[in-house]
Amino acid sequence: MEENELKIGDKVDIVIGRFTKIGIHVLVNEEYEGMLYRNEVYQKVREGQKLEGFVKKVREDGKVDVSLQPQGFKKTIDQNMEAVLQKLKEEGGYSECNDKSDPDSIKYHFKMSKKAFKSAIGGLYKLKKISISENGIKLL
Incomplete structure (x- = not known):
């Protein structure tokens, strides 16, 4: 070869x-x-x-x-943050998933790992685009 x-x-x-x-x-x-x-x-x-x-x-x-995901933390987190925002917009601004949710539930709803989801919602929270509660995440 x-x-x-x-x-x-x-x-x-x-x-x-x-x-x-x-x-x-x-x-x-x-x-x-x-x-x-x-x-x-x-x-x-x-x-x-x-x-x-x-x-x-x-x-x-x-x-x-x-x-199937781009390699490199910055590229991946930006894509994941965009995917979470998009999903929230489709769902009326709210999801029952949060950083404590079951990994399978996150994988089913957001098509990403729990680790990727947590870093994405953490980034969105810092940018003041979402709020995170015990009940889920909400678009601001």
Whole structure:
């Protein structure tokens, strides 16, 4: 296999392949074998589906670990904050999810991990765009 020129953070095209216990085999840029880890997928995907992904790691064996979320804290938190705001607008300005909510509930409603959700609502709270209570979060 020739030297892999991909770098961490690169945007790539992926095609969903075979599902395994740890994740999903993917084809990266029609050229490289890759892995999308199951615990990082927050949407339904099907075999043969084409998606945009981001390089997480290029392994020594030439295989590529990919994510459906951009890599890098700043990019990710901005996207997640925007997603939370959008969801709140769709839901009439309120959600019962907050920083104490069950991770599965957050994943279902917001399509992100609890950690990502908490950092997003923390950022929105600091910007005075939402209030956080025991009952949920509210658009200000």
